[in-house]
Every structure is written in structure tokens, then in C-alpha cells.
Amino acid sequence: MKLDDPKLTNQVLAAFKQKLPDYSIYSVEEFTSLFSVNNVTGLRQFITVVILLSAIVGFLVVFLSMYTAVLERTREIGVLKSLGASPGYILDILLRETFMLAVVGTVLGIALSFATRWLILEFAGATLTSMITPDWWPTAAMIAIGGALLGAMYPGWKAIRQDALEALSYE
Amino acid sequence: MSRNGGIISINNLSKVYRVGEVSVEALRGVDLEVSAGEFLSVVGPSGSGKSTLFHILGGLTPPTSGTVSISGEDLAKMTDAGRTNMRKTKVGFVFQKYNLLPTLSARDNIAIARHIAGKPLEHDEWFIEIVDLLGISGRLDHKPRAMSGGEQQRVAIARAIVNHPSILLADEPTGNLDTKNSDTVLNLLRGLNERLGQTILMITHNPEAAAYGHRIVNMRDGQIVY
Numbered sequence: 011m012k013l014d015d016p017k018l019t020n021q022v023l024a025a026f027k028q029k030l031p032d033y034s035i036y037s038v039e040e041f042t043s044l045f046s047v048n049n050v051t052g053l054r055q056f057i058t059v060v061i062l063l064s065a066i067v068g069f070l071v072v073f074l075s076m077y078t079a080v081l082e083r084t085r086e087i088g089v090l091k092s093l094g095a096s097p098g099y100i101l102d103i104l105l106r107e108t109f110m111l112a113v114v115g116t117v118l119g120i121a122l123s124f125a126t127r128w129l130i131l132e133f134a135g136a137t138l139t140s141m142i143t144p145d146w147w148p149t150a151a152m153i154a155i156g157g158a159l160l161g162a163m164y165p166g167w168k169a170i171r172q173d174a175l176e177a178l179s180y181e
Numbered sequence: 182m183s184r185n186g187g188i189i190s191i192n193n194l195s196k197v198y199r200v201g202e203v204s205v206e207a208l209r210g211v212d213l214e215v216s217a218g219e220f221l222s223v224v225g226p227s228g229s230g231k232s233t234l235f236h237i238l239g240g241l242t243p244p245t246s247g248t249v250s251i252s253g254e255d256l257a258k259m260t261d262a263g264r265t266n267m268r269k270t271k272v273g274f275v276f277q278k279y280n281l282l283p284t285l286s287a288r289d290n291i292a293i294a295r296h297i298a299g300k301p302l303e304h305d306e307w308f309i310e311i312v313d314l315l316g317i318s319g320r321l322d323h324k325p326r327a328m329s330g331g332e333q334q335r336v337a338i339a340r341a342i343v344n345h346p347s348i349l350l351a352d353e354p355t356g357n358l359d360t361k362n363s364d365t366v367l368n369l370l371r372g373l374n375e376r377l378g379q380t381i382l383m384i385t386h387n388p389e390a391a392a393y394g395h396r397i398v399n400m401r402d403g404q405i406v407y
Contacts, residue, residue: 089280092241093340094269095297096262174241178280 065149069157072115076108076161080169087169088177097170104166105159112158116151188347188380189215189238194247195403196233207233209403210247215348220374220381222394230403231384232352238382239272239350240264252347269298273341277353279333281325287336288321291343298344311339314376315369331362338369342379349373351383355390367393 013022019037026035036044047054090100127140169177196208208230215221223231236242237249240256243264249256251271256264274280281290291312292302312318315335325333334354341349351370355363371393373379383394391397399406 085280086282089282090293090297091265092239092268092274092280093294093297094265094267096265099297175236178241178276 065153068150069153072112072154072157073161076111076158077165080104080108080162080165084165084169084172084177084180087166088172088174088180091170091174091177100170101163101166104162108158108162109155112155113151115158116147116154119150119154120147187214188217188219188252189213189382190248190250191234191238192248194234194237194249195245196230196237196242197245207403208237208244211403211405213398213405215380215382217347217380218374218378219396220371220394221383222391222397223382223384223400224386224388224391224397225400226386229400231400233403234400235350235352235382235384238348239274240267270344271347273344273346273349275334275337275341275349275351275354277356279325279330279337279357281333281336281340283325286322286324287317287328287332287339290325290336291321291340294340294343300344307345308343311342314372315339329362330358331365334358334362334366335369338366338373342373342377348380348382351381353384353386355385355387363387363390 011022013019019039023035023037026033047057087100087104090103123142127142130140169180191211191213194208194211195206198205198207211230211234213234223234225231233242237244237256238251240259241264243259244257247257251267254267254271256267259267281287282293285293291308295302295308309318312321315338317332317335317339320328320332320336323332325336328336334357338349338351338354341351349370354370355366358366367390370381370383374381381394383390385391
């Protein structure tokens, strides 16, 4: 039922409940409030699984990106070795560079989430509220930085252990 | 031939590579003496062992047997870490493919060799002298992709000698260059040898390039043939 004046909602609701006691009667506000995470069976578990999957996929994407990026630089690592760079020197450069990239990437990612929300609200005409939760930023940063460091360390370590000649001939 | 005494002494050097289950004898009892300040050209067909000889001299791979002494230090007795340390100051490499770091400017490509050797990054007189000598002082802020092959090779030479190495090893330094740039690079190498007394060993396929050296050594089937 549509009311001409929303201020009358409670009054009309009470009247209907009195006349039709066997029916469940809700205002739209009350009805939508039923769609909370806790009122839908299994929704919380579903959301937890989605978040976990997103975190794992995010980790793997960062890990594999860094893995490929460092693998492609095997020849450069060979050049550093030919100049007399020790394994510690090369790993130090690699990990510092990766850390900086991951931090900048995290900041850009957060900024991008604001931009994406603005685009959705502005152009998609979405009715669902999209919220940005800063509580997740440290976790996202840990996933990005951890994934990047691990992704860089493995091929970096492999290249360092490799013979300098093999690293130099990497194409 | 001896100018300032022997700087490289190689005795009965052999190197055997394992390729799968097959052993490949790349060097078979090589003997060679190189004097300080000498410019030596090593020529030979592909597979003759000249690159292997250079890699052993540069400490990039250990010998299988024999002795290799550079400035009195035997490479055969060195550990990996020892050879890495030796590459910092005693040996400079110039490769056919330049092997500059693409993300660094020419200046930083030279400076990183100093940084690795634990030397200050400030431009000292030596740095200025070599970039002037090599004619790259106006190109120091360019990335390798913005430089010609000849310029990249000159930066690679500057990087190789910035730490005053005892020997400069040049592996086909003109292999990727046209005739004009090849002549420039070869003249620069000879200039480094004559003006600074830099000991140079150069691998080349090109007899004209080899003629820039004081002495030519021929290699075939892992041995030196005269």
C-alpha cells in the first residue's frame, strides 16, 4: 500500500495490524531491515568464503605478477653478479624495490576503490549502498606486501643461486 | 713482451661441462701468460673454448683443473664468495650485448659498479676522466634505450673500468656494432691500453679487430694453437 504521507506509516500500520491480526504486516523500512546478514541463513558464511577467496586470489595475483616481473629480470641479476654483487646485495635491492612497489600499489588500490565507488554511484545508478571499510586496509596491505615479497623472493633467490653465466644468458 | 711483469698466469687449465649425462671438454690444458699493460686478442671459431677461458678468468665459473692466477691470486682455490669479491675490483667485463641495466641512466649504470665495490658514488677525477675519454659525458643522463649501440658499449666500457680493474675482459665487444662504431670502440680500447696502461683481453671473430691487440692468440678445440 502506498501512502500519500509517509508520516502516517506507523498509524496506518497499527490500524492494519489491529484489523488483520493473523497477517504479518511490515512497513518498507521494517521489511528491508530483515535483509541483514544475520537474518539470512548461511549468508555470513557465504560472505566469509567470498572474502577468503578474494584474499587468496588477490595474493596469488600479486605473487604471480612479482614472480614474472623478477623472473624477467634474471639477466639483470646476472649483470649485477658479473659486477661482483653478493647474493645479499641483490636480494636487498630486489626486496626494497618490491616493498616500495607493493606500498605504492596498496595506496593506489585504496584510492581506486574511492574512484570506483564514485563511478558506480554516478553512472550505474546502483540502488545498493557501497561502503568503503578502512578497517580492511591493513589486511589488504598485508596481502599485497606479503604476496609481492614472497613472489619476488622465490625467483630472486633462484637467480642468485644460479650460475652467473646461466643468469646472463637468460632470454 | 713483459711490460710490468705477468698479471695473468694460466697453467694446464681444463674445464669440463656436464650437459645432461654428457661431458663436454671446453678447455684442454691451456697455458697462457699475459703481462700487465698488454692488449691481447683471442681469436678462434665458435666452440673453440675462448668464451670459457674468459669466463674462468672473470671468475664467472670455476676451472675443473689447472691453475689460473690473476695478480698472484689463484682462482682455482677461490670459493664462490671469493670469486664474487674478485669481480668487484680485479676484473671488468665488456659483453657483446652491452648488458646495461635498462632502468638506469648511463650515469647510474656506471655508478652501480662503484656502489657494489663499496666505493663512494660521488664523481671523482677518475670518473670524469673516463667519461671524457670515452666521449659519453653528454649522454650520462640518458637511459640505454635512448642511446646507440656504440654509445651503450662505451658506457659498458666505462662501467667495466670505473673500479680500476687489473684486467678488462671484452667478449666480442664489436659483435653488435657497425663498422664505424666498431672502429670507435676498438680505438677507445687501444686508447685505454696506451694512455692508462689497462690490461685488456679481447675475444673476437674479426681479424681486423684482433689486429688492434699487441698479440693475437688463436684457440681451437679447447687449446691454444700458435
